[in-house]
Amino acid sequence: xxxxxxxxxxxxxxxxxxxxxxxxxxxxxxxxxxxxxxxxxxxxxxxxxxxxxxxxxxxxxxxxxxxxxxxxxxxxxxxxxxxxxxxxx
Numbered sequence: 001x002x003x004x005x006x007x008x009x010x011x012x013x014x015x016x017x018x019x020x021x022x023x024x025x026x027x028x029x030x031x032x033x034x035x036x037x038x039x040x041x042x043x044x045x046x047x048x049x050x051x052x053x054x055x056x057x058x059x060x061x062x063x064x065x066x067x068x069x070x071x072x073x074x075x076x077x078x079x080x081x082x083x084x085x086x087x088x089x
Contacts, residue, residue, distance in 0.1 A: 017061045017080075020054045025075055027065065037065060037075040044077045054078070 015027035015035060025037045039045075045052045057063065057080060066077035 013065050013067075015063055015065055017057050017059055017063055019059060020057050023054075025054065025057070025065070025078065027063065035065075036073070037067070038073060039075045039078070040068065043075055045080075046078070047080045049081065052080075056080075 013029065013035070015029050018026040018028055018034065020026075023039045023041075025039050027035050027037070029035060039054055043054075045054055045057070047056045057078065061080050064077075064079040065075050066079075068074040068076050
């Protein structure tokens with residue numbers, strides 16, 4: 001398990017969902033390291049461009065996680081989008 005304490009950025013991190021349980025989101029990054037976030041009560045969750053909840057985040061889903069600038073273990077925004085198909089516009 002990776003300690004998120006060194007990550008204090010508003011820049012989103014590209015991850016894959018492992019599990020969601022209550023207000024806890026567990027993900028893995030491209031390097032295969034596990035990250036555990038507490039989802040803020042007022043976190044913005046977007047699935048495929050629509051406002052959503054963490055209950056709609058399924059294992060294996062790619063997400064961009066943005067953390068609180070003062071505490072990198074708190075997710076303030078989670079954005080899940082389907083991969084693009086077809087030509088880029």
